Amino acid sequence: MFVPRELADPVPLVVLPHGAGGTPAGIIPFLQLEAEARGVLLLAPKSGDATWDVIRGGVGPDVAAIDRALGEVLDLFAVAPERLVIAGFSDGASYALSLGLINGTLVRRILAFSPDSSSHPRAGRPSVFVSHGVDDPVLPIDRCSRRLVPVLEQEGYDVDYREFRGGHEVPAAMVAAALEPVAPRLVG
Numbered sequence: 001m002f003v004p005r006e007l008a009d010p011v012p013l014v015v016l017p018h019g020a021g022g023t024p025a026g027i028i029p030f031l032q033l034e035a036e037a038r039g040v041l042l043l044a045p046k047s048g049d050a051t052w053d054v055i056r057g058g059v060g061p062d063v064a065a066i067d068r069a070l071g072e073v074l075d076l077f078a079v080a081p082e083r084l085v086i087a088g089f090s091d092g093a094s095y096a097l098s099l100g101l102i103n104g105t106l107v108r109r110i111l112a113f114s115p116d117s118s119s120h121p122r123a124g125r126p127s128v129f130v131s132h133g134v135d136d137p138v139l140p141i142d143r144c145s146r147r148l149v150p151v152l153e154q155e156g157y158d159v160d161y162r163e164f165r166g167g168h169e170v171p172a173a174m175v176a177a178a179l180e181p182v183a184p185r186l187v188g
Helices: 024-038 061-076 091-102 145-154 172-179
Strands: 011-015 041-043 079-089 109-113 127-133 159-164
Touching (some): 011 024, 079 091, 091 109, 145 159, 159 172
Parallel strands (some): 079 109
């Protein structure tokens, strides 16, 4: 978990699942600078396997572990329900989309940096931010975001979609744009 020196009021929380083969410590740096500047808490759970259960075929122990961790954070911090966000990069973005759309009455915003897709049931209408590099060799944009985003828009989701020159990465400008509606900058 990352706790900034100063918290925004009301407190925003971003649940940040890592990518396939990644770690919580490896995903936090993607959002850490902006989280510090905006007073945003980051909760980075660990998958029970190399990747997340929903991606492997169904909701299971990973979701239960996230629920427990989320409960502990909510006991410690007065997180604003309207500022509960789930975000991820690559496989973590696909997982964030799946969980965010399944739990759309709880999660208010989904941040998906270079996701694959999500075909799971949906509830509620969280806003969705998607960014993807036009030269992504890992999850090619044509078969991923360029297919996913029109489906979400047709289903009535508020989608902020941004393509950028680059590959399988998370540019700082995309993080800033994704977090702007969550919390304004507290510091420089």
